[in-house]
Amino acid sequence: MRLYVIGGDGQVARSLREAAALQPDIVYGYGARPLVDLQDPSSLENAIGNFKPDLVINPAAYTAVDKAEAEPDQAFAINRDGARSIARITAKLGIPIIQLSTDYVFDGNKQGAYVESDPVAPQGIYGRSKLEGEIAVGQANPKHIVLRTSWVYAPFGSNFVRTMLRLSAERDRLRVVDDQHGCPTYAPDIANAILAIGRIWGDSGWNSRFAGVTHLAGPEVMTWCDFARAIIAGAALHGGRTIPVDPITTSEYPTPASRPLNSQLSTARLNSLFGVHLPPVKTSLGDCLDRLLRQEA
Numbered sequence: 001m002r003l004y005v006i007g008g009d010g011q012v013a014r015s016l017r018e019a020a021a022l023q024p025d026i027v028y029g030y031g032a033r034p035l036v037d038l039q040d041p042s043s044l045e046n047a048i049g050n051f052k053p054d055l056v057i058n059p060a061a062y063t064a065v066d067k068a069e070a071e072p073d074q075a076f077a078i079n080r081d082g083a084r085s086i087a088r089i090t091a092k093l094g095i096p097i098i099q100l101s102t103d104y105v106f107d108g109n110k111q112g113a114y115v116e117s118d119p120v121a122p123q124g125i126y127g128r129s130k131l132e133g134e135i136a137v138g139q140a141n142p143k144h145i146v147l148r149t150s151w152v153y154a155p156f157g158s159n160f161v162r163t164m165l166r167l168s169a170e171r172d173r174l175r176v177v178d179d180q181h182g183c184p185t186y187a188p189d190i191a192n193a194i195l196a197i198g199r200i201w202g203d204s205g206w207n208s209r210f211a212g213v214t215h216l217a218g219p220e221v222m223t224w225c226d227f228a229r230a231i232i233a234g235a236a237l238h239g240g241r242t243i244p245v246d247p248i249t250t251s252e253y254p255t256p257a258s259r260p261l262n263s264q265l266s267t268a269r270l271n272s273l274f275g276v277h278l279p280p281v282k283t284s285l286g287d288c289l290d291r292l293l294r295q296e297a
């Protein structure tokens with residue numbers, strides 16, 4: 001199977017590269033800035049055309065949720081127009097695209113887990129640009145899978161786990177938002193899930209039932225404060241400091257972009273359609289902390 005991925009060192013892109021390296025029958029190619037840029041359709045066309053993939057995966061995105069409020073043109077150019085360009089190119093080649101998207105397409109007012117058919121109502125520019133990217137991909141290539149994920153973390157890149165480890169080394173107590181609920185999702189788990197999904201159609205061919213949106217998120221719902229406490233407790237097993245984490249409300253931690261209070265994603269479709277189940281947070285966070293704290297040791 002020949003896979004081509006847009007993005008070099010993003011959390012999901014790098015995890016895909018690492019996971020694919022362990023599967024000898026996957027021929028992996030990727031394009032990253034400055035050579036391959038979502039804002040430059042011809043760079044995408046050349047890179048994808050030259051590689052001749054069976055499948056293209058797009059985890060690259062404008063992901064700065066707060067900064068997007070001040071840079072909407074940039075966010076839409078990358079998240080909507082860039083995604084549309086890849087979908088058009090793959091459609092011309094007759095191959096499928098997997099597009100990554102986000103829980104921030106929802107307003108967070110639902111009680112319980114969001115399913116794929118729930119109404120969308122993004123609260124900020126980032127969520128709107130990703131939603132318009134989902135729609136553009138669906139319109140441009142019938143062979144598309146949009147995977148909405150949430151609260152992504154990895155042993156590298158910019159994420160909540162690394163921020164909490166840094167802050168817990170600098171401060172004697174932390175104050176963390178305790179009224180936003182979501183599902184932390186480990187980027188290497190996302191990568192393994194994507195490869196498993198790709199393998200299904202690699203083995204049996206594209207099936208139109210695959211098309212559309214599927215939620216791909218960790219199996220446990222928690223608040224940022226719960227997650228921070230799990231990170232501090234996990235780091236303590238590696239000799240990290242144990243410090244108190246105090247719960248605060250979203251209104252006590254104002255940000256330029258508002259975030260959904262509930263972004264729990266149901267993975268029932270992922271489980272039944274693709275037979276993919278993500279590991280519990282204890283396993284994935286444990287692996288992340290092992291990798292991070294071994295690096296520091």
Ligand SMILES: NC(=O)c1ccc[n+]([C@@H]2O[C@H](COP(=O)([O-])OP(=O)(O)OC[C@H]3O[C@@H](n4cnc5c(N)ncnc54)[C@H](OP(=O)(O)O)[C@@H]3O)[C@@H](O)[C@H]2O)c1
Nearest residue numbers: 009010011012033037038060061063100102149150151152
């Ligand atoms: N992070 C989260 O918590 C989260 C939550 C829900 C959904 N998602 C979605 O999941 C996907 C993967 O997220 P992630 O956490 O892996 O993102 P990330 O770590 O922020 O990486 C984003 C990647 O996109 C690349 N990129 C940005 N603009 C580009 C452009 N114009 N052309 C080519 N590449 C460009 C960046 O490249 P450079 O290295 O050149 O900057 C970077 O490698 C994204 O679609 C995101 O919207 C993420």
